[in-house]
């Protein structure tokens with residue numbers, strides 16, 4: 001097992017934290033960066049904007065390295081939902097019979113809400129590629145769904161529930177062969193595995209930074225727009241997407257910033273951006289390849305332990321490395337109760353409807369001892385049966 005890359009870098013909650021794919025924990029670096037920005041606010045008031053102006057753009061080289069993009073192809077901004085709306089407004093261009101939107105039946109709901117909004121606004125269909133087993137997408141179904149009347153397809157790099165990873169290069173190529181523009185939701189892959197968005201020819205993508213990136217709750221996510229689209233005017237515009245050199249000339253007309261930065265809308269949340277700024281520094285030090293190598297070793301080890309000692313739990317995450325993200329999804333009819341009971345015993349997983357327990361052994365801070373403890377607690381719970389008394393009435397598992 002590759003060693004912990006920076007064992008001293010995190011301020012972890014007590015117990016075994018396996019929910020970094022939902023909310024990454026606090027790093028000392030993020031804490032320090034936020035405190036620094038707070039001090040600037042205190043000392044300089046509005047004058048602090050001299051330093052804060054252009055902060056998102058200054059993070060682009062580090063983000064570009066994470067997603068395999070040129071710095072001008074990415075920008076830290078907004079949430080996935082907002083970025084998806086902005087990308088759809090611009091890059092879904094129905095023409096003739098090529099007009100429809102395509103997503104998958106296993107997508108995160110907010111993506112589907114945004115896509116449905118644009119289907120209604122533009123009078124086109126939102127088609128959902130089906131899943132045969134309710135957990136994963138089959139290659140044949142992806143191939144069949146990418147018909148030449150789809151104008152824009154939006155796909156997950158890694159499925160939020162099962163952790164299945166899709167082959168971004170392959171499906172981007174297939175979509176392009178059929179004349180379809182393709183975008184990717186990289187929420188569950190950014191910070192967990194390397195990407196090559198530019199070389200893969202991806203048109204657009206969006207992600208959040210509060211999961212594996214550890215940017216903090218509600219930290220700005222980001223978007224990618226391939227260089228070949230940099231002459232396209234954003235359909236939704238705001239003053240933060242204006243050319244920085246002349247933004248404060250306050251002209252009524254919009255002179256776009258070069259490249260992906262033009263897709264920003266309003267004033268960025270500086271304190272949250274600072275959390276991301278700090279957290280990115282760790283990736284600059286260690287590199288995403290090392291993070292992925294340890295993550296795969298950890299998910300391998302966890303799957304092996306589940307196979308050996310927890311036969312009641314079905315591993316629904318694909319086993320091939322290339323088809324797996326950073327978490328392991330386990331199916332059990334009482335997954336919600338198991339999730340609650342684990343939390344009570346100091347192991348923090350999460351639960352996703354209807355019957356999936358997600359465990360994310362994150363490369364930065366999960367040890368093999370943490371895996372042993374998790375499996376031992378699960379074994380105890382399943383043997384004792386007391387977890388069946390857990391009340392599962394809260395919104396989050």
Ligand SMILES: Cc1ncc(COP(=O)(O)O)c(C=O)c1O
Nearest residue numbers: 079080081082108110160187208
């Ligand atoms: C795949 C995926 N997309 C989108 C979101 C949420 O989007 P937003 O950042 O707009 O809240 C999540 C949140 O967990 C997610 O897992």
